[in-house]
Amino acid sequence: MRRREVAREIRSAREKLTSTSGLERAFDYELVRVYAQYRSGAVIPLALLGLAIAGTSALWVPPLIAALWGACLMGAVALSMFATRRFLAQDPEAVTVSLWRRYFMVCEVVQSTSWALMILVGTTPGARTFVLFGLVIVAAVATMLAATLPAAAVAALIPLNVAALSLLALSQDMDTAMLVAMTVGGQIFFMGLARRVYASTVGALKSQAEKDAIFGELEQAKANSDEARRRAEEANLAKSRFLATMSHELRTPLNAILGFSEVMKNEVFGAHIAPSYKEYASDIHDSGLHLLNLINEILDLSRIEAGRYELNEEAIQLGYAVDECRHMVGLRARSKGQTFHEFIDDTLPRLWADERALRQIVLNLLSNAVKFTPPGGEITIKVGWTSSGGQYVSVRDSGPGIPEDELGTVMSSFGRGSLAIKTAEQGSGLGLPIVKGLVDLHGGNFVLKSKPREGTEVVVTFPASRVMDALPALDLPSEETPDRSIEPIAEVKRGRAAARAA
Template sequence: MSELTAQMVQRGRGPTAEEAARRRQRARDVRSARERLTSSIGLERAFDYELLRTFAQYRVGALLPLVLLALCIGAASVFWSPVLWSALWCGGVILATGVGTALSRGFLRQEPEAVSLPAARRRAVAGEVLRSVAWAMLVLVLVSVDAANARAFVLFVLVIVAAVTTMLAATVPLAALAGLLPLTLATLCLLVETRAMESVLLILMAVGAQLFFLVLSRHLFASTVAALQSRAEKDAIFGELEQAKANSDEARRRAEEANLAKSRFLATMSHELRTPLNAILGFSEVMKNEVFGPHAAPSYQEYSTDIHDSGLHLLNLINEILDLSRIEAGRYELKEEAVALAYVVEECRHMMALRARAKNQTFREMVDPSLPRLWADERAMRQVVLNILSNAIKFTPPGGEITIKVGWTSSGGQYVSIRDTGPGIPEDEIPTVMSSFGRGSLAIKTAEQGSGLGLPIVKGLVDLHGGGFQLKSRPREGTEVIVTFPATRVMDALPAVEMAGEDKPPGRSVRAA
């Protein structure tokens, strides 16, 4: 028969968190690769749409500035050309700009799912070509002018328009290239009408500036894509966090339902177990004490004693499980009253003295008798001290010593410290000891076994009081458990009460009892 390995058990429970993360990453990679294969520019469809949308928004927002620029250039061209030609050129530029803006607005009004990205990209390229051709026509308007300053004016306009075009169309590289090409050709056409070296150099510098704007637009495109990728990753992280939160809420709901079912089960089982257990304890005690006469065989008394002791152990285990269940469910109600911590510790030590004497163990006490009372649950405090003392006696070898300290904390609270000379607990086993049903390896080997619920119950009761629990232990050096209660639970001395009609001696006061 094949062995049951940890991997098989894990597969039965489902994928681990690391494996689930790898699966999600592979799914994202496959989806991203599929979208890149269906994209014409090698990016995901969402990026294609966002880039076109940014292009359209830039074009719609630049309508008024471009119209004003065209009017200013048209008015300035009147110095070298007839007014009619300048007006026709200006009207053509405004018309081309309006057509491109109308196409962009139509794109923005469409739903993202209904947009045909290739068609939208072609319309964006066509609109850029139309606008650039309209601007380039300025060369024809001023081509017959022989003035040198007219050519300089045309070069200045073509360079400015090239810069504006490449910057506005940077998110669609093909549109930026298509919009720059007519402007560059118009700039090179000026070489036909000039032979002066200064003019040739000026034209070549203008062409170089236009090419530089094209390179700059590529950098802007890369920056925009990087920003979109960063936003997409952030949205993906937010989506995963929302999914994780939904899973966590569902898991919490199921845990609450399971906890409720557990509480109901424990309440039912408590009644079902205690009813026959009380009969077992009662009848076994009658048989152990030979109330109705001696047994016919001496072994019967030994058997009845074992039955009674086993019943008491089972009853104690049931009570511990119920206490821990109530503490974990937050249903343990504290019955608070004024309690003297030193008195509770002394009473618990007296109760456990017989067990310690049977193992020849000694107690060393350092108790501050002037401690005021605490506002706490006396039964819970008694259970805390008894559990710690019981563990100390259980794990301390015969002839060992148990040190009990009760005093003030540095913050004004009170503490109980119980230290034994037992085998100690390795540091890596302390979390196991503090868990439900957990026991240390050295403790199991050197002492009688318990249920492993004592320390979790102690910590839960201390937490309900707002106190602190600390476990210090090292192998072969013993264990020390320190329980602290906050200063807010320490009851201050009552103020002096003036007794009417009585003379009060100087320097003394009468306090309430």
């Protein structure tokens, strides 16, 4: 966002430097366009106002003079109408804004001068009052219509002010002086009001420009997102095809490698001439098993990420499954002198879950604990109830721990902590992501707690909705009050027995 703000400010500054009004170039055109629309829409009201004033002025001047003044005014209004409509009809890209701004200023001067000629009517006190009143109305209309072009508004007021002040040459009485002063003051007030309208219009244009920019950025971001999603879908499809192909292509030779290496390791067809051959066969077999396990982990993680991992759910005793997994890793733990501490609640009811996935979760957690716990360390296993009625499995070790800034790394695919790399055997970095994915599929929660030199604890919780509550005992009828509902069944049985005997 900061980068976009800086880019927007630089673009705005460049636009202002190349503009003639100190605003962005797009605002220059918009202000002139708004002026042209206002003037074009006010042609008929201005013509009617001019005809009304010309007709009324016939009360003080000969009708011919009034008619000539009206014709002159209609010509100025027609000139302004022709100019504004011609401007609106042009392509915005081909418009020279500065030229049209000067042209509209000339039109304003011509039209205001035509309105100012109404002072020819002001030969009597009543006529002077009428003329000053008309000049105030025209000044208000001109400043509001030309508010988006301040220079044009000023140009429109100059002839009107000159006309109002010229009436002082015809009469020096106090009433005329007061009326002229009020007229000039009103025109100045309208000029200030026009500045406020101009500022409001500029603010509205800026707001609209910001909205347009935001909409443009949103559309661009949506287009980028759609393109990224399309590429991600293509990459995911290619990955799935690759894994499906490579799993078959790798497992087929791996089965042969594992089989023949196991035959040679166990010396099924006789002892090796060189004892080192048996060690080589054992190394080949162990490497093949490691590669096969890695392939299986990659495939499991890919299925989980793609949402294609199907759960075969059944009723499972969580404590019993954890104890079995502990026995499976017990040999490795004893070889390193590690000690298990088990706190398993044997009264837990069964859990509705996928047994293979559950065992994989526990085995991965226990394998990591054994792998990263130093010789002579301790591993604590807890299985019990959660506060919400679910069940949990906790595995805590006394290993090197994980720094807080590396917790996100170890939870990513192929991610490993720096301390674990230095102090333990290398792993694939897929164990914890697979565990979290399987826990999420069960609707559970995965929590990793670790601090350097304080060990690591992983807590996996299963929701209460997966806990199978024991059904209540059936209320069977006693022998003293036999249930009449079973008599028809007994009759049917006796009838079938009699039929078989016959």
